[in-house]
Amino acid sequence: MIILVQPFKDLNPESVKFVTNEIKKIYPKIKVLEPLDLPKNAYYNDRRRYKADSIIKFLSEKTKEGFVTIGLTSKDISTTKGKVSDFGIMGLGYRPGKACVASNFRLNKEKNDEQLFKIAIHEIGHTQGLKHCPEKKCFMRSAEGKNPTDEEIDFCPKCKTFLKNKNWKFNLI
Template identity: 75%
Template sequence: MKNNNLVGILLFLLLVFSCSEKQKLEEKTEKTAVTILIQPFKDIKSENVEKVAAGIKKVYPNIQVLEAIDFLGNTYYKERNRYRADSIIKFLNSRTKDGFVTIGLTSKDISATRGKIKDFGIMGLGYRPGKACVASMFRLSKENSDEQFYKIAIHELGHTQGLPHCPEKMCFMRDAEGKNPTNEETDFCKKCKAFLINKNWKFNSI
């Protein structure tokens, strides 16, 4: 009889301990989960922003869409009629508090220095890891631009989480290598997806 009581007490203590550890883990997860801020610039149409936001929300529900702001005049590179992506994300980074990541959305042509090329046209750029990135619609195909734009946005957000470029051709994290391979991309590969799941991303709705 005494043994039964002892077993019962031990099981009760084990249950209490397990619940306590589970609660601590959930609290820790809530604290480490960031909020993605979607910052459109006024040059981009609201319907394009809505479609990208809807796509991101399927894999990362904790998002906020901000009011559109004016484009930054000091990022303009007159010689090529482009806007410097590195300057854009520096600006966004300066406005982003800890616990948040900001992605800027634009239809402008953006560029960055790549190797010996001072002004290389790109579709997006993001700090890895970091709190800011930017995605542009300028170089996308017209027939399915919203789908491609989502893929560019999710790619740059992946960089902010710490993901590098991926060798898998179907993965959203592949290196564009100066082209537009988004029509070949279908999803994050298993390795990239596992990495993002550890960052509180959700993929059960895809």
């Protein structure tokens, strides 16, 4: 599998570079694509944000077998959660799936790039089949409507074993 990083034009190129370099430390088979405009059909005018599931559908249609695409944006994104049709989120990925999306819109401005990496690797984990993890320091923990990324330090041993069984090498530098 190769991870494709699809930056959208709104995101700072330095953020894309940071996130990509951090992902490479865990999974080195990665390619950065040219920035694109966010899909117009994903825009939800009433709340001035983008529907994450529409972004994922757009990315999935462009993603070939053997690849997973992570879309990166600075725009506000949302999804339907329970009875809430427009719940603001930091990222979304389907389990399993071939595309996911992460946004830095709701993240701490001082730690923006670091937190965006953690959201991105979490969503990529979902595409590989990982569920939310009860371990509070694991990248796969549920955000539960908050931003717990400062507490996350790595995949826990159970999640790491799951990913190693999917040929992740964890080439930490």
